[in-house]
Amino acid sequence: MADAARRLTALAEELLGTPFPLRIRAWDGSEDGPPGAPVLSVRHRRALRRFLWCPGELGLARAWVAGELDILGDLYEGMDRLSGLFWERGAGPGGGVRGALGAAAALRDPRTRAAARELVTLAGPGLPPPPPREEARRLRGGPLHSPRRDRRAVSHHYDVGNDFYALVLGPSMVYSCAYWTEGADLEAAQRDKLDLVCRKLALRPGSRLLDVGCGWGALVLHAAREYGVRAVGITLSSEQAAHARKWIAEEGLADRVEIRVQDYREVPDGPYDAIASIGMAEHVGSARYRAYAGVLHGLLRPGGRLLNHQIARRPEPDEEEYRIDAFIDAYVFPDGELAPVGSTVARLEEAGFEVRDVEAIREHYALTLRQWVARLERDWPRAVRMVSPGRARVWRLYMAASALSFERNRIGVNQILAVRTPEGGTSGLPLRPRAWTEA
Known part of the structure; x- marks a missing residue:
C-alpha cells in the first residue's frame, strides 16, 4: 500500500462531506x-481500527494518546x-465532536457502505486495540459526585507527580488562569491573580480564609505571607497536600496555614471570613x-465573601442533550461538569448569597494555557520520563485545544464575587468595588 494518504483524504471527505483541511x-x-x-x-493503521471499533471522539482520542x-x-x-470537523468546540472542557460523530453515523448509512468498506480495508x-493505560477506568465507590468517588476522580487527574506539574x-x-498585563511573564501574571483574589476578598491581618480545592498551596501561602x-x-x-505542607513549612508559615486532605x-470549623474556590467547582457536578x-x-460568617473562579460552558439549545465530553471524561477530569455562568449565579x-460582581477573563486563560503548552513542549523528553508518553500527549492535546476554545469563545471563565449579606442588608462592599483592579 503506497497510496494510503490519498485514500484517507478521499475517505475523510466522503464521510465528513467537506474538503479535508490538513495534509x-x-x-x-x-x-x-x-x-x-x-x-x-496517521502513524499506524491501528488508529483507524480504534475509530472503526469505537466511532467518534473516544476512538480518535485513544489513537492520539497511543501516539x-x-x-x-x-x-x-x-x-x-x-474545528467543526473533529473538535467542533475544541477538545477542551465541554467540547464536542459533532463531525466525528457524524462520520460515525455515515459509516452506518447504506449510501456510504463503500466508504465503510474502504475504512475496513485501510484499517x-x-x-479492537486495548485502550491506552492512561484512560480512566470506570469509577467505582459510590454514586456520581459522592465523596469517595470524587476522591478517585481527583486522584486520577492530580496524583500523577508534583514534578510533572511543576514542569x-x-x-x-x-x-x-493567570491575570495578565502587557509584558508580564507567567510568574508575574499568576502572582497578580493571587493578589486580585485576595483584594476581592478584602483580606486583612487576622482574617480567617478557607481555600476550597487549594491545589499545591499557592493562594493560602500568598494570603498568609502578604495579607x-x-x-x-x-x-x-x-x-x-504533601507539596503544600512542605512549601508552607519552608516559608515559615506553618503556624498560620493548615493543609487538610x-x-x-x-469542613467542621466555620465560620470563615472569606472563602476562595478557584478552579474547583468544575468537579462538583450540576x-x-x-x-x-x-x-x-x-x-461563612455574615458579611463574609466568596470568590468563585470557574470555567463556564455556553448554554446548549436543549440543556437535556448536554453530554460530558468523552475525551475529558476518559483522560482528563473524570466526572467533571461545566455549567453556564448564569446557572452558577442562580445556584449561588x-x-x-448576594452576587455582587462577575468578571469574565476567558482571554487570560487562553494566554495561560499557551504558556503551559510551551513549557511542556520545551521540556518534552523530561515530561515523558516523569509520567508516560501517553499522559504527556493527553496534556498537550487538552491544553492546546482548551486554549483555542477560550480564544474562540466556545468556553469562558469567570470570577464571581458573592457575599453572605446579613439580614440588615449591609454587604460591606465599597460603593465602587472595582477599585480592587487598581491596586
Missing part, C-alpha cells in the same frame, strides 16, 4: 492534501482547521451544585 501523512510514507498545511500524521495520530507543524493552526484485520505550571504551582491571614486549604489530592462537605453552594454559605443566589 495527511500515512504510515506507508505517502502524503496527500493541501501543500503547506499542517500535517495530520498513532499527531499534528505536525503548528499544533494550534492544525487543531483550528479541524486492516484485527480485534508545566512553573514555580508558582498555580493550576488556574497576614490565618488560612485553611483543603484538597482531595494527597500529593498536592478533606472534602468540602466535611446535581450537587446547589448543596455545594449551601455548604459554603454555611461556612438560591443558597442565600
